[in-house]
Amino acid sequence: MIAIFNKFKIGLLPMYVLLAILTASVSLVSCSKDDELEIQNDFPFDVKIMPVPKDVANGQTVEIxxxxxxxxxxxxxxxFIRYFQFGGQGxxxxxxxxxxLPNDLYSLPTEQFRLYYTSQSAVSQSFDVWISDNLGNEKQLTFQFNSSD
Known part of the structure; x- marks a missing residue:
């Protein structure tokens, strides 16, 4: 290898400088924006509901x-929570x-809570509850109560 340097009359110092430049450029190319640390803040969620009665009388309140x-x-x-009643009244x-109020969005201050549904009719009742977060995740819950009058 020294024979090559002697043949072309290239000193070792320029070769070391060239090698250093090549090493630095390879290092800089390998550090791209795609390698940035990602911090996840969007976590999907599940909703668990305790069992509720199947029947409700007019004026009766059910805990959910x-x-x-x-x-x-x-x-x-x-x-957040919102709901829409599509059968009966309550x-x-x-x-x-x-x-x-139906379809209005309300803030939920805790992750464990109780809702109270009061029947206002003597027919079967159905409504949906949507629970969502500020990151776009949403769960739909459907409740159906038979009239017990």
Whole structure:
């Protein structure tokens, strides 16, 4: 190899400089934006519901216990609830708060809570509850109660 350098009269110092430049350029190319550390903050969730009665009488209130179960933990996740009644008439509320208005979005302050549904008709009743988070995840729950009058 020294014979090659002697033949072309190239000193070792320029070769070391060239080698250093090549090494630096390969190192810089390998560090791209695609290698940035990703922090996951979007965790899907499940919703668990305790059993509820199948029958409800006009004026009767049914307790619905709900728990949001996260698949991961991101401290800035916020949860919301909305509902729509498509059969019969009734009122859904969070603890002792005023009843929810259909299709309005309400904030949920905790991940474990109770809803109270009060029947306002003598026919079967059906409604959907959507629980969503501020990251676009959503779960739909359907409740159906038979009239017991």
């Amino acid at each position: 216990r709900i728990t949001i179960q996260r698949s991961g933990n991101y401290s800035n996740t916020q949860y 009122a859904l509320r969070y603890y002792d708060e005023p009843p929810y």
